[in-house]
Amino acid sequence: xxxxxxxxxxxxxxxxxxxxxxxxxxxxxxxxxxxxxxxxxxxxxxxxxxxxxxxxxxxxxxxxxxxxxxxxxxxxxxxxxxxxxxxxxxxxxxxxxxxxxxxxxxxxxxxxxxxxxxxxxxxxxxxxxxxxxxxxxxxxxxxxxxxxxxxxxxxxxxxxxxxxxxx
Numbered sequence: 001x002x003x004x005x006x007x008x009x010x011x012x013x014x015x016x017x018x019x020x021x022x023x024x025x026x027x028x029x030x031x032x033x034x035x036x037x038x039x040x041x042x043x044x045x046x047x048x049x050x051x052x053x054x055x056x057x058x059x060x061x062x063x064x065x066x067x068x069x070x071x072x073x074x075x076x077x078x079x080x081x082x083x084x085x086x087x088x089x090x091x092x093x094x095x096x097x098x099x100x101x102x103x104x105x106x107x108x109x110x111x112x113x114x115x116x117x118x119x120x121x122x123x124x125x126x127x128x129x130x131x132x133x134x135x136x137x138x139x140x141x142x143x144x145x146x147x148x149x150x151x152x153x154x155x156x157x158x159x160x161x162x163x164x165x166x167x
Contacts, residue, residue, distance in 0.1 A: 013043060019061055022052035024129040055081070056126050060108075067107045070098045075111070083120045105130075 017023045025032070027048035034042045052060060059078050066074030072094045076085050085093075093114065097107050109130045115122050 017043075018052075018129060019057070019064065022054070022057040023049055024052070024132045025049050026128065026132040028132070050125055050128055050132070052125055052129055056123055056129075059123075060126060060129060063108060063111065064104060067098065067111070068104050072098060079115065079120075082123055083115070085120070089114075089118055089120075 014025070014028070017025075025043055025045070025048060027045055028043060032043060032045045032048075034044055059081050062078035062081075063075055066072070066076075066078060072090060075093060075098070076090055079085050093111060097111050097114065100107060100110075102110070112122055112127050112130050116127070
């Protein structure tokens with residue numbers, strides 16, 4: 001299987017698991033992604049996983065929606081579910097994060113890091129999920145056709161469960 005296809009399939013799996021099922025992986029690297037003969041991807045090492053509570057999954061999805069749409073009101077509304085945002089911070093979020101040319105996931109991580117720096121209490125699982133996803137995305141975005149195929153372990157995954165099935 002082409003490493004670029006592996007990267008893309010893994011990114012799709014990560015997105016679905018996090019935003020739909022609320023599961024996230026904190027130690028994703030090439031050895032934790034198994035590739036089946038049929039091309040399906042299974043992410044392993046489930047001891048390094050977490051699951052978002054439904055409320056926090058909703059917050060993360062609302063933040064993502066606001067960031068993707070460059071909609072400061074949606075972002076602030078999502079954050080408002082766990083903290084009050086001063087107007088000066090609202091302006092900083094809009095100027096420094098929403099208007100940047102970074103990927104949506106990097107903007108999301110920067111948003112949570114900014115909130116932390118400003119001593120706004122962010123639920124721990126939201127920070128963990130954002131950092132875990134960014135680590136995985138960073139790894140797979142930089143994979144190209146020269147990736148070491150030894151990092152991708154072939155396996156029979158006919159009975160391998162998804163993250164959500166493991167919880």
